[in-house]
Amino acid sequence: MFDLDRWREIFQTINKNKLRTLLAGFTVTLGILIFTILFGMGNGLKNTFYESFQDDAQNTIFIYPGFAKKPFKGFKENRRIEFKNEDLELLKEKFGDRIEYITARISDGVTVKYKSEYGNYTVRAVHPSHQYLEQTDIEKGRYINENDIKNDARVAVIGRLVEEDLFGRDNAVGKYFTLNKIVYRVIGVFSDIGSGDREERNIYTPVTTQQLIYKNTDKIDQINLSYNMSIGASGARRLSKDIEKLLKNKHNIAPSDQNGIYIESVIEDLEQTLQFANVLQIIVFFIGFGTLLAGVIGISNIMVYIVKERTKELGIRKALGAKPSAVIGMILQETVVITMIFGYIGLLIGNFILKSMGRKLEDWFITNPNVSQGIIIFATVTLVLAGLIAGYIPARRAAKVKPIVALRDE
Structure with missing residues (x-):
């Protein structure tokens, strides 16, 4: 893998076949570029949802009076509910520990x-x-x-x-x-x-x-x-229900009446919003991964052509004593080099586009679009593995071809 002559030969081959290399690399660059932009925008959308809740503490509950729509205990329907200081004191007394x-x-x-x-x-x-x-x-x-x-x-x-x-x-x-x-x-x-x-x-x-x-x-x-944060999200839900039950009882509101008291919990809204954002991000991920897969298929097809074009060369190598593993290793190493170089170019271009468009995308509810280091590593590893698979199949076929058959290839 670290044979200097092997590396020199790979770069000489790439230099002699610029068009072929560019065609192979373009599919990789395009795939990782689209993947980076799509995933970055998904993160930006998630950031927007999260920042919309940053104005208030994340453990806040808002309680509003409404209109009792149902008659209850002798009180008529459509009755306006009004909070007073005693309601505040009642909540302190009953739920002070929470x-x-x-x-x-x-x-x-x-x-x-x-x-x-x-x-x-x-x-x-x-x-x-x-x-x-x-x-x-x-x-x-x-x-x-x-x-x-x-x-x-x-x-x-x-x-x-x-x-x-x-x-x-x-x-x-x-x-x-x-x-x-x-x-x-x-x-x-x-x-x-x-x-x-x-x-x-x-x-x-x-x-x-x-x-x-x-x-x-x-x-x-x-x-x-x-x-208190110690009660957690489930405790917050129970607290909201207990507050609703207490205030409904105090203001003579039917338990089934959903309009008399309105309770809004920031943490529940945040959880629901982030769940929605995560679903969108997963969808974006699969779309981006599909684009990446299309690039892998593209480089696989090109590698089949490259190996076929070099059939006579590979036959000469085997005739001179090259082992099948050496032939496979040479093709795989060339594939990995092309994949990594052009994949990294795609990452750089994608990050540059995200950074340059960051402010402009805020009008579309996308804040600070970015791709995390973990995703970059994942995409790089995926590209390398995909490149190995794309190069291995045609390389293995080429390594099985007998030298005499390869030398007759036109």
Whole structure:
């Protein structure tokens, strides 16, 4: 295998038969090129699905009130369900050992003014735990704390883009502005890179402050919580069912009514989405592998032609004493060299195309398309093995041909 004369002879043969070599190598390059691009795009699609869940903690559960569509215990159908502070406290009491963070949330659109600057934004009234559920990063100042909740403080944490819109280059922390003509003090500025501009145009205030402003109501729009990771995905499903059962019982909703309470688990959505992405990737893999197989068949056909063309040469070698194993080894080594060189070229071109088109593919929901090192190794090994098989069959036939028969070949 490491005979210098053998290697010199192989490269001389390749150099003398450029067209033949290019034809053999082109099928390999094309096959691995298409395989790399298809598999890379499959990974990019999977990355898009995964990144869509990066804005929130992966162990988050969202609970929304809906409309009870069925009559139950004397209550009429189409009854609107409303959450209150007592619902939040009930969940803390019943499931405190399984809950990590919990917060209420009230959302409202407001007109914001600072000096001569105006803007319309969404205000979210929350508890301090909301920061960990949304994975909010504080760039300046601080987030809402328990003292703000107890004191009904008129303070606000604004998004980075809100600061840019209203305060320009000034540091917003410590300054006062109005939300629907009510004065608040800015205590912090947050960023939320994972979710883009939408989240960074939000404003957070203490939930008790918003409830006080709205005529001392104790109503809340939704409840968000995160469960202890130790309970796992199956435990999270049980927790969701237990919460649904408890709230339905409290609000007199029929157990079979699917519209009274809505519960959404991030981990379940992520699992379902990634399962769908994995199925797509498997389909893409088999399509790409089929393309790779087509390239292998192509090089196999070309190798049959190459061996047939060199029949007289092989006969002379056997007449001079070359063993059948030496003939087979020479052809196989030449096949492997061609396969590896052109296969590597296909990998390089495929990776270059993926990197150069990376940003442009985001509009098609493909993020950071790439091929892992393991897949590259798999494809390379597959090519080498396929090249060996493609070259072995015609080489073995050629090695069995008697020298006198080979020398008569025209």
